[in-house]
Amino acid sequence: MTDLHGQRILVAGGAGEVGEGITRQLLRAGATVIVPSRNADKLKKLAEWVGEDNDRLITIEGSIGTVEGAQTIRDSVGEINHVVASLGGWWQGKPIAEIELDVWHQVIDNSLTAHFITAKVFLPVLKDGGSYTLINGGAALHSMPNVAPIAVSASSQLKLGELMAVENPNLRINSLVLATPVLTRSRPTGQDGWLSADDAGRYCAYLASDAFSQTGKTIIFQSVDQIPA
Ligand SMILES: NC(=O)c1ccc[n+]([C@@H]2O[C@H](COP(=O)([O-])OP(=O)(O)OC[C@H]3O[C@@H](n4cnc5c(N)ncnc54)[C@H](OP(=O)(O)O)[C@@H]3O)[C@@H](O)[C@H]2O)c1
Numbered sequence: 001m002t003d004l005h006g007q008r009i010l011v012a013g014g015a016g017e018v019g020e021g022i023t024r025q026l027l028r029a030g031a032t033v034i035v036p037s038r039n040a041d042k043l044k045k046l047a048e049w050v051g052e053d054n055d056r057l058i059t060i061e062g063s064i065g066t067v068e069g070a071q072t073i074r075d076s077v078g079e080i081n082h083v084v085a086s087l088g089g090w091w092q093g094k095p096i097a098e099i100e101l102d103v104w105h106q107v108i109d110n111s112l113t114a115h116f117i118t119a120k121v122f123l124p125v126l127k128d129g130g131s132y133t134l135i136n137g138g139a140a141l142h143s144m145p146n147v148a149p150i151a152v153s154a155s156s157q158l159k160l161g162e163l164m165a166v167e168n169p170n171l172r173i174n175s176l177v178l179a180t181p182v183l184t185r186s187r188p189t190g191q192d193g194w195l196s197a198d199d200a201g202r203y204c205a206y207l208a209s210d211a212f213s214q215t216g217k218t219i220i221f222q223s224v225d226q227i228p229a
Contacts (some may be wrong), residue, residue, distance in 0.1 A: 002205040005030035008079055009208060012064050012118045013086035015042040017184040018135060020049065021197020022084055022204050027053035029205040034058045034080065036073045038065075049185065065114040070121040082208040083122050086135040087114040091150040099148060107149035112156050119164055123171070131172040131208045134161045135200065138179035141220070158218055165216035174207060176200065177220040193223040203227055 009026050013019040014035030026033045027050055035057065037043050043059035050057055060076060063069035064087075074080075088111030093099065115134060126132065139147055140154035158175055165173040183189065183196035203221075206212055221227055 002029045002202070002209045002211070004205055004208060007031045007081045007208065008034065008077075009082040009084060010034045010036075010077070010080050010122060011084045011086065012036065012114070012122075013088070013135075014084075015039065015046045015059075016086055016089065017186060018178065018182050018197045018200060019084075019086035020046050021182075021184060021199075022086055022135070022201035023057070024050045024053070025198055025201025026084070026205055026208070027056055029202075029209075030056075031082075031205070031208070032056045032058065034060065034077050036060045036062050036064050038063045064118055064121075065109065067117055067121065070117050074121050074125060080122065080125055081127065081130050083118065083126065083130075083132045084135065084204050084208070085115055085118050085133070087111060087118065088150070088153065090137070090139075092147050095146055096148045104149050108153050111150065112153040112160070115157055115160055119160065123164065123168055126168075126171055128170040129172070129210075131174075131212075132164065132168075133204050133207050134173075134175045135204075136175050136177045138177070138222075140177055141179060161218070162216055169215070172207070172212065172215045174212075174215060174217045174219060176203060176207065177218060179220055179222045180224075193225065195221055195224050195227075199224055199227055 009031045014023040015037035139151040161175040180194045
């Protein structure tokens with residue numbers, strides 16, 4: 001098992017569906033995990049759910065989706081060695097011609113812009129050798145009807161990760177694409193082959209560890225069987 005004792009990891013979106021599995025696995029690997037959320041109740045439930053490891057969980061009520069909010073979070077948490085960003089979520093609604101402009105802005109704000117702000121505020125505090133993992137979904141890869149804002153956001157998020165890696169060669173910056181629906185606390189069962197949030201978390205622990213030295217990669221899992229043991 002990956003050992004992250006002594007490492008301090010920010011999980012942006014760590015109280016979300018996928019983020020809480022990532023948070024739990026990073027704690028199990030020994031890291032100190034910092035999770036911001038706009039919702040205090042979600043943070044309380046997360047701390048209860050992760051159980052005995054929650055003495056290394058630091059929760060902060062605040063919004064990482066605004067520059068001011070992200071800066072306040074950054075200034076209150078001390079040293080951070082790694083970031084995992086699991087922001088956004090899913091959207092499915094209407095064909096392009098019927099999407100209202102405010103809906104477009106809202107989906108892009110909650111996903112792509114939240115990633116941009118997190119990168120803008122936290123990249124400067126990471127030290128040489130630190131890692132930054134952007135969680136993404138199958139919408140980044142596939143085209144289907146009625147998902148334009150989230151698919152455009154997701155594919156642009158891949159480019160954002162590549163650009164972050166090019167601009168910061170001292171860090172290890174990679175995208176992890178979970179290209180199945182993900183099993184989470186609220187959806188514990190599904191079809192054979194679906195990834196779970198805990199699978200994603202174990203792999204995020206590996207990506208943060210010294211065992212993974214690459215940067216600028218897009219790692220795609222389309223089935224749980226593709227995750228290396
Ligand atoms: N769920 C799935 O089945 C699935 C499948 C494949 C890939 N993924 C990927 O996993 C990632 C996370 O998805 P999820 O399902 O876990 O989504 P989620 O449950 O909605 O959680 C998303 C997190 O993003 C944060 N967030 C959203 N908008 C924000 C904003 N404007 N400002 C600040 N924070 C904001 C939320 O923070 P607060 O706590 O402050 O609300 C929340 O914790 C996405 O990249 C998605 O593509 C998910």
